Amino acid sequence: MRFTLNGVATDVAAHPMKRLLDVLREECGLTGTKEGCGEGECGACTVLVDGVTVCSCIVPFGQAQDADVVTIEGLGNAHGLQQAFMDEVGAQCGICTPGMVVAASVLNEDPSLEEIRVGLAGNLCRCTGYAAIYRAILSSARAGKA
């Protein structure tokens, strides 16, 4: 089945009911996308499908046919955001971080605190209490403007 993975046309032979998460991790070797719950609650498995955030643990691979899938490994332009997550300690243990970064990457360029909170409401973090994640996103947005 064909789809675009991180900008590259890709062909993977996998069962259409296989979870997109497993296809990415096992067939494509992209282990940056994490599993935290397997039921669409934690957002650790967040990827972009046609530019929209989805939980790849509840998306059957069949639904990704011909779609444009972007994982944490494909976020080429997010370096500032990623560095800010480390600098501001928006990542502690880091297991939620790829999903957080993917979700944050589609926020508007200069998000308000409220927009960040709503935009990340589907991504659980047990370590940070979220405050440092907001600081990371805000500081990266500020740097982008400067």
Place this chain on the structure above:
Amino acid sequence: MTTAVGQSVSRKDGIGKATGATKYADDLHFPGMLFGRTIRSTIPCGRVKSIRMDFDTSGFTIVDYRDIPHRNVVALIDEDQPYLVETEVRHMAEAIVLLAHEDREKLLGANVVIEYEEAEPVFDPERSPHSFKDITIEKGDVEDALASAEIVVEGTYRTGHQEHVYIETNGVIAVPEHGGIALYGSLQCPFYAYKALRSVLGNDHPLRVIQTETGGGFGGKEEYPSMIAGHAALLAVKSGRPVKIIYDRVEDMVATTKRHPSIVRHRTGLTREGRLVAMDVDVILDGGAYSTLSAVVLSRGCIHAAGPYRCDNVKIFGRAMFTNTPPNGAFRGFGAPQTEFAMEVHMERIAEQLGMDSLTLREMNALRPGDMTATSQVLKQDASALECLQEAVRRTDYRRKREELKGTNRGIGLALFYHGAGFTGAGEQRLASKARLDLTATGARIMVASTEIGQGTRTMHAQIVSDALGVPYETIEVAQPDTSVVADSGPTVASRTCMVVGKILERCALEMKERLEGMTPAQYHAKHGAFSIVKEHIQPEWMRWDDDNYQGDAYATYAWGCDVAEVEIDRDTYEVRPVKVTAVQEFGRPIHPALAMGQIEGGTVQGLGYALLEHVVMKNGAMANPTLTNYTIPTTLDTPELDIVMLENHYDGGPFGAKGLGELPMDGPAPAVVNAIRHLGLDLRDIPAIPETLIACASL
């Protein structure tokens, strides 16, 4: 002068956590690897009558207790817990049979039929016939003091289970190597797992435990990994192939440890002006079906049960009770959040009954330097209860706010608390942790078993070594914990990694500096080659502890805190939403302020979840809501504005004045929230404060 300590220097984790490049246990693959699965009991109490493999077993590795080469016990404190059930089942989800196969579909499809003879389970800790551990702390004469007290206030307070919900579930990989096993795993205490594996596999084979990057622990990966490590190792030994076991969320929630539920009763005598004259405290913890760490959780819980207050007549009696439920275990705070919750809600009730302001009551009784704790420990100058209280009150304009919000749908409440750093009493002395520092061609490498689980171990240790050795922070490397190469610096628990292990590393670095005789590491290395310094923990010489009577210096030092919670209630649905939390905390000196801030923010939000959301529903001895859909932890939308204040009061025995911090933030939020709910007029004494509980509360 310090150049690294006290600065939020760039972390040693690298960028990998944010780019997805960092590998966690489930991201690792070994050639020929099998997947493992655990077949668990479906009754809470009884005996196994028969086990039948109702599937085509070809290609499967099957292990039961008869395959255990050495001892069928998870080595911890009391050694009562088996790796695999022989006949007696003591709780739901107890491991009985292990399966491994290279095809996960086949593995999940395998049906094992187990017949049981059921027996009557015990679920109520108050009715349990068996206590794992009793503890009595006694100072003065409580009965006498109660009899002559002008006022006596009584109350019972309850807390529920709490699930850790580290976002990475438990997972390990056992890999056969050199005739033995290399165990890779998500864990906090590599040497605990090592010791446990020695127990199950024996001493004949090489063995090492390597911590993989760990996606959260919070105590949940202190003792349980010893169990799952043993399981994977048994399958690997029998199959001769690498075996990976990763729990899914449901299995992790049903089968692994949680915070101990508690029932705490207080009988407190006071003078009419509000001076504490007698405190009688009864603590019951629900230990679950095996002792695991319950005795030490109870110990810390009891020592903290009188709160940060002075009183000459104290009796604390604690019991950790057996029930037919999965064992409860270590969770950030380790018994103290339960007992300090009870104490702080009780203080509020005492103030209500005395008709006095609870701030004045706390101020009057708070422990000051020179005062004695419940274990008769005389506090030194680094005791900061009053400073924390006063700063929290000032910063939140507490008195005015409390007046202003009266009769509205908003309430404000406060909690004062403290937390002992390091192992209790003589624990650190017994542990005798070691740290090692190796000189490298460019600087030095830290060789300890203390794990980075998100809290910043690597970075904070490197900062300490950098400043003590007087070399740039960038030249300090930190080895990934591997029991075959690092020193046994003890478990990564009990807020000890900075204060205790950091201190040993500081001493290593100072001695290394002396050996360098003014040369840089590079110069010395070029001339003489590498060398290592190994040092062991030294207990402060003034510390005295009597383990039989629970009297003496329980901890080398304490960290202190005062939290203020402002909440809002929906009077129709009884939903309570936190609006703002102010956390004032004193923990010596922050080595890395941004990481320290993260500990306080993260711990505070875990405490808010504990107070308001996190409800483990137990049915027939097992968690009945084991999913993140039905067991909810705070999301961004449930998390209020946090205002964090870090006060400094250095502890001379810590590295650069640091104390322990990791657990402190967990102690305050629950009582602060419940006291805010009391301010709303509801007589709440239990958590979690879910609407069902609140509806049943009497009005004040």
